[in-house]
Amino acid sequence: MEISKTELEVMQAIWKQSPVSSSEIINRLNRKREWHEKTVKTLLGRLVKKQALDYHKEGRQYLYFPLVSQSDYQAQASQSLISRLFEGRISPLVAGFAKQEKLSKDDVDELKQLIANWEKEND
Amino acid sequence: MEISKTELEVMQAIWKQSPVSSSEIINRLNRKREWHEKTVKTLLGRLVKKQALDYHKEGRQYLYFPLVSQSDYQAQASQSLISRLFEGRISPLVAGFAKQEKLSKDDVDELKQLIANWEKEND
DNA sequence: CTCATTAGATTACATGTGTAATTTAATGAA
DNA sequence: TTCATTAAATTACACATGTAATCTAATGAG
Numbered sequence: 001m002e003i004s005k006t007e008l009e010v011m012q013a014i015w016k017q018s019p020v021s022s023s024e025i026i027n028r029l030n031r032k033r034e035w036h037e038k039t040v041k042t043l044l045g046r047l048v049k050k051q052a053l054d055y056h057k058e059g060r061q062y063l064y065f066p067l068v069s070q071s072d073y074q075a076q077a078s079q080s081l082i083s084r085l086f087e088g089r090i091s092p093l094v095a096g097f098a099k100q101e102k103l104s105k106d107d108v109d110e111l112k113q114l115i116a117n118w119e120k121e122n123d
Numbered sequence: 124m125e126i127s128k129t130e131l132e133v134m135q136a137i138w139k140q141s142p143v144s145s146s147e148i149i150n151r152l153n154r155k156r157e158w159h160e161k162t163v164k165t166l167l168g169r170l171v172k173k174q175a176l177d178y179h180k181e182g183r184q185y186l187y188f189p190l191v192s193q194s195d196y197q198a199q200a201s202q203s204l205i206s207r208l209f210e211g212r213i214s215p216l217v218a219g220f221a222k223q224e225k226l227s228k229d230d231v232d233e234l235k236q237l238i239a240n241w242e243k244e245n246d
Numbered sequence: 247c248t249c250a251t252t253a254g255a256t257t258a259c260a261t262g263t264g265t266a267a268t269t270t271a272a273t274g275a276a
Numbered sequence: 277t278t279c280a281t282t283a284a285a286t287t288a289c290a291c292a293t294g295t296a297a298t299c300t301a302a303t304g305a306g
Contacts, residue, residue, distance in 0.1 A: 004293060008207065022253080038296050041254070046293090060253060060302060074208050075223055078216050081204050084131065085197050090220055091233035093201050097213050098241050100198055105245070108238055110214035115231055115238075118221050122228070127263060145283080161266050164284075169263090183272060183283055 019063035
């Protein structure tokens with residue numbers, strides 16, 4: 001099942017550190033966001049139903065933890081975007097960034113490092 | 124307004140070449156997809172309402188053309204994904220691809236080329 | 247012990263999305 | 277000229293999503 005935009009924000013709060021109670025999740029979210037407590041609870045329930053989260057009981061609270069890891073989610077989501085938008089090729093995306101002046105020197109340095117590593121490992 | 128997943132597929136068909144009639148759009152789509160004609164018409168209507176498309180009349184048909192360019196859409200969508208998933212940095216996305224063995228030699232060559240150009244232009 | 251508070255469960259409700267069917271108007275074939 | 281076909285417009289309808297409010301049960305403060 002798909003994780004929606006708002007659900008993703010909840011996942012991010014949990015990926016930071018878990019297991020974590022809903023009240024702490026609400027706290028973390030409200031540093032950036034202004035969501036009603038009930039709204040966050042609804043999203044938690046939906047994420048459990050979607051099997052993106054699970055929990056164990058601690059007294060009368062639930063402590064939530066992810067069933068989907070952040071890196072798995074990132075991999076799936078970026079793969080999906082790149083397939084839909086760029087026929088599966090990554091460099092057009094980077095090229096777009098370059099054209100929009102969205103590439104910093106740090107980015108370029110990191111990319112060079114990645115490429116160097118890739119070349120060391122492959123062939 | 125947001126362009127949905129199915130709407131995006133329609134946009135792609137139109138980006139290929141326009142202005143284009145709905146019947147030709149349906150044709151293009153049905154090479155990959157199996158959509159009912161009515162479904163495509165609905166999506167066209169929604170895209171017009173969202174101002175992603177417009178059209179001019181040709182006899183009793185409409186010839187559609189994009190109001191949102193493919194490259195603008197790509198730029199916006201990839202920026203949005205990278206903000207949501209990677210705090211705006213592009214290299215973690217590429218790193219994820221590398222780790223998943225999703226980087227080909229061609230990709231790497233293209234990235235190197237991009238970087239070379241970037242370095243020529245910046246500083 | 248009692249009661250306000252709080253946790254989770256259930257229900258709500260408008261809008262968006264995927265997927266069409268129905269209606270209306272024009273048109274081209276016979 | 278008439279009628280089946282076809283274009284676009286309107287309507288439909290279930291499920292998803294964003295954003296809560298209400299209900300029910302437990303609990304901690306006094």
